[in-house]
Amino acid sequence: MSKSLHTPLTNADVLHIAKLANLTLTEAEVEKFKKQLEDTISYVENLDELDTAKVEPTLHSTNVNNIYFEDGTENKRLFTTDEALKNAPTQPKKKMFTVKRIME
Numbered sequence: 001m002s003k004s005l006h007t008p009l010t011n012a013d014v015l016h017i018a019k020l021a022n023l024t025l026t027e028a029e030v031e032k033f034k035k036q037l038e039d040t041i042s043y044v045e046n047l048d049e050l051d052t053a054k055v056e057p058t059l060h061s062t063n064v065n066n067i068y069f070e071d072g073t074e075n076k077r078l079f080t081t082d083e084a085l086k087n088a089p090t091q092p093k094k095k096m097f098t099v100k101r102i103m104e
Contacts, residue, residue, distance in 0.1 A: 006041055009034050 014034045018025045025033065085092045092098060 006045070009037055009041075 011030050011034065014030050014037065015025065017037070018030075018033075081095050085095065085097065088097055090098045
């Protein structure tokens with residue numbers, strides 16, 4: 001791996017990241033994760049070495065194009081409410097699916 005360009009992480013940095021993730025870390029975990037985060041940052045910095053001059057920017061990693069409908073067109077692929085509910089395993093109520101209660 002190439003020489004790291006970022007400022008080394010401090011324990012305070014790791015604790016701040018842990019706080020953002022709502023995690024409580026022990027001193028040993030802080031040291032462990034500091035090393036892992038440093039390695040991750042160093043690895044990602046390797047991307048700076050790639051020549052991307054001829055790579056066009058993209059919004060998607062797949063070839064998804066024009067997934068939206070033009071204004072005024074009708075999406076004929078949609079189910080009506082009745083079509084969606086006709087195979088429901090339980091009797092719909094007020095044109096909605098019904099499911100067993102999961103909280104009491």
